[in-house]
Amino acid sequence: MSETILTEQLAVRFARIALGHVGREYPNKPDHVLAGAQDARTPRELHPVFFGSYDWHSCVHSYWMLAWLLRRYPASEAADAIRALFDAQFVAEKIAAECAYLAAPTARGFKRPYGWGWLLKLAAELALLDDVGWREQIAPLAAIFAQRFRDFLPLATYPVRVGTHFNTAFGLRMAADYAAATRDDALSALLRETALRWYGADQDCPAWGEPSGDDFQSSALIEAECMRRLLSPRDFPPWFDRFLPHLAQREPATLFRPATVTDRSDGKLAHLDGLNLSRAWCWRALAGALPEGDARRPILLDAAQRHLDAGLPHIAGDYMGEHWLASFAVLAIDTDS
Template sequence: MSALGLSADLADRFAAIALGHVTREYPNHLAHGFEGPQDLGTPSQLHPIFYGSFDWHSCVHGYWLLAAILNRFPDGEHAANIRTLFDAQLTPEKVADECAYFARPLSRGYERPYGWGWLLKLSAELHQLEHGRRASILQPLTDVIRDRFMAFLPIATYPVRVGTHFNTAFALRLSADYAEIATDAALMDLLIETADRWYGADENCPAWGEPSSDEFLSSTLIEAECMRRLMPADRFQPWFDRFLPAIGAQQPATLFCPATVSDRSDGKIAHLDGLNLSRAWCFRSLASALPSNDPHCAVLKAAAEDHLATALPHVAGDYMGEHWLASFALLALITQ
């Protein structure tokens, strides 16, 4: 297997990891607002589908990982177990209960924007899975999240550039995959307009402060990947040249040095394994946007290999990383 290839064996390993946590209710980090004692509930009572994986958003992208693997390996070792899980969990009744949670007044900003982006990414993958039947079941919740984006982005004056769940470029990037496959022109137009409004004038990015001890995204690289996805190719190349003018010389140097993870039992420090994996995804994706004879391609591909090789051995081992890291590894491995 190439360092940047997804083998059947690795897909089976990732599927086993996700199947082991998407219905594991505890430990659980529940970000829940209470209006009164009537709002008490266990994770599975509040979120009948996405109650596992330590938190709601990690459970959503655990389901995405399983859908993505089933799409690529429909006869894989765990394919039957994935289908059984989806049949049990992705039901109209449970989707309605997930929608009801978002209808609560205190849920206006729940999981914004990270969980929103991942829910649309999951929906996009389900659209491609077995004639889209499960995407249709999830559609009411997809519509809730889609409409949240439509309402929120016009009033979001500024982007959020931190390398954690609040990063807005990451959410736009994931949402674009849904807008495209669902042929949702209104959403796609809003994503494009918002990305241009937030990031279109950026140049000479110094990657200052990367990485910090709590980041799983490079605010620099995910912005570039967002613009690659949402900008026409003829506009992206000049923008990228302005944004990272010395990328061919491996500058800013901090982007090319994989992060050191000192304690994988610490959930925040374990984010840095995710940083290495998400950088690998961005480096590889950005390389694909450049002309094949562009000397920058080799630099970006080598950086992707380096980061992936550093982090891939650590997608399992401690639950603080295990409940989510394989999703980020898969993003890098399936990027063409």
């Protein structure tokens, strides 16, 4: 089974998919509380930057993917269109409107923690690009979400272990990249302490509930990936050995079987294509944390490729998957993302 790599041709394909929907306002599924008649506004009025891609969080991580592809292939056929989009959207007035939306009391839990993590991931990626203006423009919005993590995590006694947007391990994992990019040692410490509080004692994970019918994340594997990202190279291996002690026997078996998707026009069932891609990402990243001679390493890499092969053919074709799946394909193909 050959390893998939992100060629420039594939990168341009992904970019064109995202460029086709980040500016598409409808159909749209807002996550919006109406406190009064004055709050009945269009997606573009509510979110002048992230109004497309069916929902706010998908628009955010599609922008992240475009930024990542621009950094990886700055002279590609799609590069000028990405730069033009960023120039038009990452401007003070529009970012201020996104910030103002979050100031409403009804927006306290808006996109927690999935959208929080993705917005910080986007800000971290923009910090790696040459254009200083884009990172400076988005900085106030990123600062709000970083503060939301600081405020919320001490209050969150329990983690959320589902395979959907509410999974807390995913939020910590993505926020960690922002904390590192901004050299925010205090935020990094808070993320690490929270991960240990929530997950540090976990062991012999059965993964018996996976997959659920609308999962797009593996609650077991994203927890492991969260801990890989936040723990030191010394502390992660013993935790990982306790958490999934039977990987050499390909157990839990459910984690090694790609999910079956029966109807890609159903947004919830289409989530399972995302599960295959996000599992591929986690398997590949976890394999990279193992030493070269570890017998588990080829097993994990094989599982990653099998899941990627199951998900990659379906990133376009129906809008229920097309508006978001390419981002997870990039994560799955290149763990450096």
